[in-house]
Amino acid sequence: MSKMKFYFAPMEGVTGYTLRNVHHTCYPGVDAYFTPFIAPNQHHAVNPKEHRDVVQTNNEGVPIVPQVLTNKPELFLWSARELKETYGYNEVNLNLGCPSKTVVSKHKGSGFLEDTEKLNRFFAEVFSEVEAASSQSAPGTPENRYPRISVKTRLGLDSVDEFANILQVYNQYPLSELIIHARVQKEFYKGEPHLDAFGDAMKEAKHSLCYNGDIWTLEDYIRVRGLFPEVRKFMIGRPLMANPELVQELQAYEASAAAGKEWKDYENSMEQLKVFHDRLLQGYLVQMNGDGNNVLFKMKELWGFMSRQFPGEERLIKKMVKSKNMEEYEKYSEKLFDNFGRG
Numbered sequence: 376m377s378k379m380k381f382y383f384a385p386m387e388g389v390t391g392y393t394l395r396n397v398h399h400t401c402y403p404g405v406d407a408y409f410t411p412f413i414a415p416n417q418h419h420a421v422n423p424k425e426h427r428d429v430v431q432t433n434n435e436g437v438p439i440v441p442q443v444l445t446n447k448p449e450l451f452l453w454s455a456r457e458l459k460e461t462y463g464y465n466e467v468n469l470n471l472g473c474p475s476k477t478v479v480s481k482h483k484g485s486g487f488l489e490d491t492e493k494l495n496r497f498f499a500e501v502f503s504e505v506e507a508a509s510s511q512s513a514p515g516t517p518e519n520r521y522p523r524i525s526v527k528t529r530l531g532l533d534s535v536d537e538f539a540n541i542l543q544v545y546n547q548y549p550l551s552e553l554i555i556h557a558r559v560q561k562e563f564y565k566g567e568p569h570l571d572a573f574g575d576a577m578k579e580a581k582h583s584l585c586y587n588g589d590i591w592t593l594e595d596y597i598r599v600r601g602l603f604p605e606v607r608k609f610m611i612g613r614p615l616m617a618n619p620e621l622v623q624e625l626q627a628y629e630a631s632a633a634a635g636k637e638w639k640d641y642e643n644s645m646e647q648l649k650v651f652h653d654r655l656l657q658g659y660l661v662q663m664n665g666d667g668n669n670v671l672f673k674m675k676e677l678w679g680f681m682s683r684q685f686p687g688e689e690r691l692i693k694k695m696v697k698s699k700n701m702e703e704y705e706k707y708s709e710k711l712f713d714n715f716g717r718g
């Protein structure tokens with residue numbers, strides 16, 4: 376069996392280059408970090424903010440897959456070429472999952488899943504161009520101007536029944552992998568992922584599949600992995616923000632299983648979480664040129680995910696999140712880690 380792979384999910388506004396760098400340094404082992412989406416338009420393939428997020432100098436040594444959001448084949452091809460030729464990426468991921476109203480109303484992200492004929496025409500045009508350019512060499516190789524193309528999708532807009540038709544479209548094209556967030560658009564991030572529908576998709580899919588959705592704990596992982604033993608790739612988003620050590624725990628579990636050892640409970644390191652927190656704060660100060668207010672905003676956002684690791688500290692977290700300046704914030708965050716006795 377191939378080694379299990381773990382991906383850090385793209386999260387717009389959350390998993391920018393500073394977060395990815397600090398995570399990769401503090402918790403190495405994630406196989407790829409997918410970037411929040413790049414949205415090309417007729418003026419640019421990659422705008423200045425997106426450029427800073429994907430440029431190699433801001434991502435040294437971090438395995439990255441850039442993601443693109445569009446429903447126009449020519450814009451997708453333009454971005455893909457730029458990301459390969461200018462930025463040096465060998466894989467680009469197409470976002471067919473974003474549920475936000477503004478994106479869906481423009482028939483992008485999961486909104487593009489509504490019209491499978493249009494989706495089919497999109498891929499036909501993209502891959503006819505990629506194949507024309509690839510007669511000598513495969514996408515993603517140095518001689519080819521195009522990277523490999525993967526897709527991240529939801530199961531539909533309103534109902535998982537939509538997915539059979541959507542999958543028929545994907546199955547016609549040489550995608551390098553298919554990542555499925557097992558929800559439909561109207562669910563946003565709520566409710567349980569549709570494991571049955573993911574299982575049905577698995578039977579029909581011609582591509583290498585990656586599972587995504589609500590792997591919050593080792594127990595969640597063991598359950599989903601047990602249901603789908605053929606799936607060797609997992610993408611994790613919010614749970615990795617809540618517990619940045621989660622992939623290391625899952626990898627420890629895999630290593631122990633491979634060695635035939637009995638699994639002993641895994642203890643997360645509060646010291647390392649503090650190191651992660653402090654480095655992230657420093658990283659944001661550099662990224663935001665010392666603008667304390669913006670850094671404070673980013674750190675508060677982090678606690679939106681991470682607070683569940685500090686049960687019983689809700690009051691202190693509330694005070695911390697209300698901090699008006701960096702001094703106040705640092706006072707409360709130090710206290711929080713101290714209270715856990717390992718800061």
Ligand SMILES: Cc1cc2nc3c(=O)[nH]c(=O)nc-3n(C[C@H](O)[C@H](O)[C@H](O)COP(=O)(O)O)c2cc1C
Pocket residue numbers: 384385386387388389410411412442470472473527556564587588589590610611612613614
């Ligand atoms: C704040 C936020 C931003 C997101 N941004 C993106 C994005 O840019 N591209 C994308 O494909 N998915 C995006 N997602 C979806 C996640 O990548 C992932 O599919 C989803 O959170 C389910 O996985 P999880 O349960 O492991 O978090 C976003 C999710 C959240 C909560």
